[in-house]
Amino acid sequence: MRHNLYRILMVLLCIFTSCTDVIDVEVPTAEERLVIEASLDWEKGTPGNNQTIKLSTTTAYFNPDTSNSVIGAEVTVTRDLDGAVYVFEDQLNGTYTTDSFEAILDESYTLNIVYNNETYTATETLLPTTSITQITQSKDGGFLSEALELNVYFDDPVDETNFYILRYFEVGDFYPTLVSVSDEFLNGNEIHLFFEKDGDDEEEEFEPGDIVNVNLYNVSETYYNYMDILISQSGSSGNPFSPAPVELRGNCINITNPDNYPYGYFRVTQTDFETYTFIEDEE
Incomplete structure (x- = not known):
């Protein structure tokens, strides 16, 4: 009995002290793509001259700390009605800004971005909004x-x-x-x-x-x-009846190399803004 108990103890000791092999799993990484955050919002009651466009690139899931801000791009927005061009200046941190944008309701605007010798473009119409x-x-x-x-x-x-x-x-x-x-x-x-x-x-x-x-x-x-x-x-998240996630592409296209399409959207819209502060319920 003692002999059998000794064998069992030796087997357990070998199991818990055995070496663990490290398995390297190659995780597929998608091609780096341009991400365009171009929402030009004209708030009612304001001139709407100051606008910002943000550019970045996609990053690997396991490298979240990698800087992905895009600098050195050429960014303009053109009002199609009269050809007025608004240049967005590179702020060297991934943002491009202008203080001279002029909004006209129901007119179309075209975004143009030149980055890494490729041209990206999109067109949207500035719609009025109800209050x-x-x-x-x-x-x-x-x-x-x-x-x-x-x-x-x-x-x-x-x-x-x-x-x-x-x-x-x-x-x-x-x-x-x-x-x-x-x-x-x-x-x-x-x-x-x-x-x-x-x-x-x-x-x-x-x-x-x-x-x-x-x-x-x-x-x-x-x-x-x-x-x-x-x-x-x-x-x-956590909803078993939700649709399966799909690759979501906006209205921006790469006219130089269509296969290298970007993510994001170019939006031009009017917005109504209000602030509300909750008060003590009277009931």
Whole structure:
């Protein structure tokens, strides 16, 4: 019996003290591509002259600390109506800025980027947006009966097809929340949307004193579809019924080498901006 016990102990000792082989797994890395963040937003009531475009490149998943800011590119936006050209100056940190942009509603604008001897371009039309008519707070329209929620109201124009993006950003948060909505079944009516935090471990419910900035954009159908997919994919974690993530490409194309297509989108839009501060519930 002692002899058998000794053998068992020796086998266990060999198992727990044996060497572990290191296996190197080659992870496929996609080709580096240009990423274009070109949202020219003209806020109602402002000149809209100051605009910024950001350029970067994709990076390997396991090298997040690698600098991917693009410098040395040539960036311009042309108003197609009269050929006015707005040069975006390289700030040597991945951003390109201008303080002379002039917005005209319902006119098209063309983005032109020259980088690594290749030319990227995209065209969008500057659409007017309706105004936010009212922002209120309540506790009776959301999923949590006792949670504060934000209500945003605006009037959809009659006899028009419109697509909207709402951007909610609570002061102090790292990222905004984006919502896409069309007027397919709401044409010509008042549209009411509510925004509520779900109160999980990573996201506390709204409290009195919280400040939320709200932007309303009237966007093109192509941008609406682009954002609808992006919002669905970015918020689908843990949802077994969500669509499988797909490679999302915007409206920017590489006219020099189409196979080396970029990521990102060129958007030109008017936006209405409001700020709301939650107050103590009177009930």
